[in-house]
Amino acid sequence: MASKLKSTKELMVFLGKSMIAFLVSMIFIIVPRPRKNVAGEIVLITGSGSGLGRSLALRFARLGSVLVLWDINEEGNEDTCRMVREAGATRVYAYTCDCSQKENIYRVAEQVKKEVGDVSILINNAGIVTGKSFLDCPDELMEKAFDVNFKAHLWTYKSFLPAMIANNHGHLVCISSSAGLTGVNKLADYCASKFAAFGFAESVCMETIAQKLKGIKTTIVCPFFIKTGMFKGCSTAHPFLLPALEPDYVADKIVDAILQEKIYLNLPKFISFLMFLKSFLPVKVSVLLTEYMGALNVMDGFVGKNKKN
């Protein structure tokens, strides 16, 4: 009897809290959500030497943040460093770091703590793509994809999360991908690494909620193709529904999601609708939908950044 009462009470509390959360989210459809101030926050961006990482760095520079830029590409990172200074950042620190190497991450992270301070916004953005079908993909390239796209997130969190917990203040940002939500032909290693990054970031988010660490926020980003050259040669089957995205547009949306402390950001929004359909459609219809949306041949023309054509 007591346990029945307890479970009825739990159900009522759950329904009550859900109702309030639902109403609050409805209100924020009409009223703009408050945005936090990131001036003076120490923002670390991995993969800042080009593409999305550089666009993000420029935006945080304009918002008055202290920037810590990590990339394996020293030259590209120095260019970003110069550009963010021109954009108004007064404190910018560039480090050459190979995010596929755990020891390298730990060493550079210690250097950052000594030279700059506690990182309060960590953006795991560095990424690579192999673009081959599974059996054609050499082991070392698959391992590298996992090291950069997923395992680097483990080591950066281990390095910077303890101080965020001690200060009860921090924001963890995971740049996953729409390929972290659904399988794609010729992206087996990439999809697996992006699914892993998503699952890891979401699990740590659940840990912070369970431990009532209210000051630690999480944002997980799943964009479709971005015109940075990473997926050069690939084409989208239905540009009206799933367009290739401009890096500036994606960077604006990510920064806005961070400032609003949103947990999930799928770009374009249509990705969320596709995932919703996939969750209940009969499997065969879901596969047909996946095929219609281009997941079987989207990589056919893939050239990528490293190959010349």
Ligand SMILES: NC(=O)c1ccc[n+]([C@@H]2O[C@H](COP(=O)([O-])OP(=O)(O)OC[C@H]3O[C@@H](n4cnc5c(N)ncnc54)[C@H](O)[C@@H]3O)[C@@H](O)[C@H]2O)c1
């Ligand atoms: N471009 C897209 O279509 C697309 C779509 C969805 C998600 N993403 C993700 O967005 C992120 C940014 O990609 P992008 O499009 O700007 O590509 P990009 O190639 O322009 O940028 C990736 C950056 O990561 C750096 N990097 C690669 N290996 C590294 C390593 N071992 N250590 C440190 N830095 C390393 C590169 O030097 C580069 O500056 C990636 O995680 C990518 O998977 C990209």
